[in-house]
Amino acid sequence: MPKFIPENSVGIVEPQCLHFDDPLLLRSGKTIKSYDLMIETYGTLNEAKSNAVLICHALSGDHHAAGFHSEDDAKPGWWDNCIGPGKPIDTNKFFVVCLNNLGGCAGSTGPTSINPETGTYYGPDFPVVTVRDWVQSQVRLMDRLDIAQWAAVIGGSLGGMQVMRWSISYPERLRNAIMIAVAPKLSAQNIAFNEVARQSITADPCFHNGRYLEHGTYPKKGVMLARMVGHITYLSDSAMRDKFGKASEAIANEPIAGNFGRDLRTGKLSFGLNVDFQVESYLHYQGERFSEHFDANTYLLMTKALDYFDPTVDYEGNLSAAFAKSSCRFLLMSFSSDWRFPPERSREIVDALLEADKQVSYLEIEADQGHDAFLLPVPRYIEAFSTYLNRVSDEVNA
């Protein structure tokens, strides 16, 4: 529990649930007849309604991007490092909108919602949603909020893919596209990791073909495993070494040197199948915590949305052709140690934008934290992010 709410926090925030009755035709051909979107907003919309910013979340995110739901909250929203007064996405300057995407499990319509046609949980019957479908629903949200154009649409990882889709499909409705730690589409390796995660979930005996809620159970072990695999790909080798054994200790104390980055949990080996190393218990803990609040079917849907994302599908595989109609300015940032979506993947997008003669800036931030760096207060990243958005604010608040 935070003893006090920090001054640069948006403070106590309250989510809202918006209901939509216009059927949403999905990429798969299926339709969602009506749905709810859970949102949070921070800051104030200016008179010209020109200072609104949309935040798109990644695999495990939701509408709660900043601030606290109550004074008893242990942790703020997932992107609190970047959203708040004086932070890069400055709530003194921007009206910030975040939502839980369709298929999510934090209040928007998804597998844990009741299917009005069957009267029971959607579960595995919830249609597969794609990035394109999410963006379509985000346009409806934008219209509901009476916003004609976003000052910026911003996202990291899977969130960045939604930003890309915005710039391609709704070019006139955003001024700036900010994509962080993103890739134009998944690599075979990325998809492989996602498949391991999915198999972990579906192989859990409690999965019941996705109807676990009807069985009053939950594939906790499977979700834990999925998260453990995922978590490894979010961190870098050096981030893990830092977390589980400092280089300085290794140098100061000879016997530990050989174990650099492999801190033991109890100081001795068990010579059994117990948890010997710190990294193991760390992963167990992360998986455990994640499995407590994240729905298994949502995890499957989110990884599928990642796998399916390909903005070039309507353009014969040509990314720069996909951007032909884009009219916003672009900012991309990548992180040196990110091996999930490494800098080369961002540069593919930058090169396509340059080829399409678009306004683009690109930064390659030196950071040890791996893919997760986009969530963390990496000084150069935070500064560049602020500098860029200050300029945007000067334009839209003029």
Added chain:
Amino acid sequence: MRPDLNIIQNWIAPGSRVLDLGCGDGSLLEFLKTNKGVSETGLEIAEANIAACLAKGVNVIEQDMNKSLQNFKDKSFDTVLLTQTLQAVSYPDVIIDEMLRIGKNCIVTFPNFGNWRSRLYLFTKGRMPVSNFMPYEWYNTPNIHFCTVRDFDVLCKEKNIKVITRTVVDHLHQGSWMIKAWPNFLGETAIYHISR
């Protein structure tokens, strides 16, 4: 504004697409954007300079031109600029070739090592010239490929590069008949407008 930059802007077509290699804090591109309506891209590796470009609203790509420029398509820019940077790159001839591939025309400016001050310094002191203009010692200078106006003329000839305009300036003799007569002796900064 640096005298070379003032001359350069006369060679940039309004509304054209400009790539500045080693764009520094983005001042030149900002000027060209405001006054010539160019569509600008700068390449830079220094963090402080990149931040300065973002603050100015100048498009900047963090990329080391010494590694590769292969990601830029042939003739994708109207003008490619390399100002006061030629002497600091690893392979000046490769960079010039790449510039001419990417740009329809190119502008290169560099400090002229054939200037009389450098010659006098080396002649009298027998040491590598250090001046306000070239303030580094030989061992810590980023300027690893100094050349003279005549050297550059030879390179252009060898590579069949068309010199559209050559201007040489210094703070004393700018535009005078003397500097036109002895560019390699009096010129401090050489400014070349070139194409293939």
